[in-house]
Amino acid sequence: MANIILVIVLCICFYTDIKTRKIFNYITFPTMLFGLFYNLLISGVDGLLFSGKGFLIGLALLFIPYMLGGMGAGDVKLMAAIGALMGTSFIFYSFIYTALIGGLIALLLIIKTKGVIKTIKSFSFNFTNVVFLKSSLGSIILSNEKINSISFPYGVAIVLGTLCTLVWGGF
Template sequence: MTYSILGITLLISFITDIRNRRILNIVTFPAMAIGLLYYTVTLGFQGFLYSGAGLLIGFSLLLIPYLLGGMGAGDVKLLAAVGALMGTSFVLHSFFYTALIGGVIGLILLLKRSGIWNVFKSPTYTLYSLLNVKGISKNSGITYPYGVAITLGTVCAALLGGIG
């Protein structure tokens, strides 16, 4: 049951984050509540602790990047929902895959934005780039919907399991 709720939560969040750059509270909060309720009913107080710890870990993992302005609150709540539905170990694996995927997406966007991406397309452009290198400012404005990375990272955690 939790995989079904997780799948629905991720799918809706993926779509709304791509379309509107928002992950909706109406999706994440019920997912958190369902996780807490399901584990509490099925496993009692231990289940509540299992889901609650997952929720807190998921929330904590993205709290600092959010506070530094690196992502939106919806991203934090989505990972908290993953934790509430799947527990601590799963959300840690999900975060690991999310960070890898998010880093790759960010690197590709950075290369594309800086023009270095064209190096891979054209030998002529490669020579031009080497002669005319420009830095990228810290405020380059490169952003993307991080819910995509969270969704893909969570799917990797579900399919691939643990790390190592």
Template structure:
């Protein structure tokens, strides 16, 4: 039952995140409550603990990147909803798959936008600065230029990571 709800929620979030770059509260909040209520009905207090831990793990995994401005609140709530519905270990494995998939997507976008050679040059330039001038790193910080930043709807990575967990399970 919870797997069917999860897949439906994931595809709705995938569609809205690609279309409007938003993961809607009208999807995530009811999913959180459904997960909590479902597990309470099935397993009582143990179900509440299971779902509550999943919610907290899902929330905790993405709250720092959100607070640092690296992602939207909808991404955090989606991961919390996945945790409330599927439990703490499932959401943790989903997070691992999500991070790996998100990293691959980010690299592909960087290569596509900036070109492979420029990306490699930039990597080695930054690595050289780090190795040889590590005591002077504070002065090397360059203000972020919004035009040069690359972003993508991270909900795509969350959906693919969670579906990977559904298909292959944990490690």
């Protein structure tokens, strides 16, 4: 039952994140509550703890990137909802798959937008500065200007990473 709810929620969030760049509370909050109550019903207090830990871990994994402005609150709440529904180990594997997929998407978008040569030069320059300690942490970022920044709906990476975990499980 939890897998079916998970797939439905992921499909809805995938669509809304691509279409509106938002993951809505009216999807994530009921999923969190369902996860808590479902696991409580199935396994009692142990199920509630299973779900609660998954919720907290899911929330914690993306909280710092959210606070730094790297993603929206909907992404964080989606991970928390997945954690509440599926538990701690599932959310860890989902996070790893999500990070890999998100990094790949970001790399492809950078290459597409800035071109291969410019991307390599920028990476080389930033890497050299970091290695030789000639720059501050801010130079690691390709661009500080919002005009030149590249963004994408990270919910897509979360959905794909979670589906990978659902299909393949852990490593």
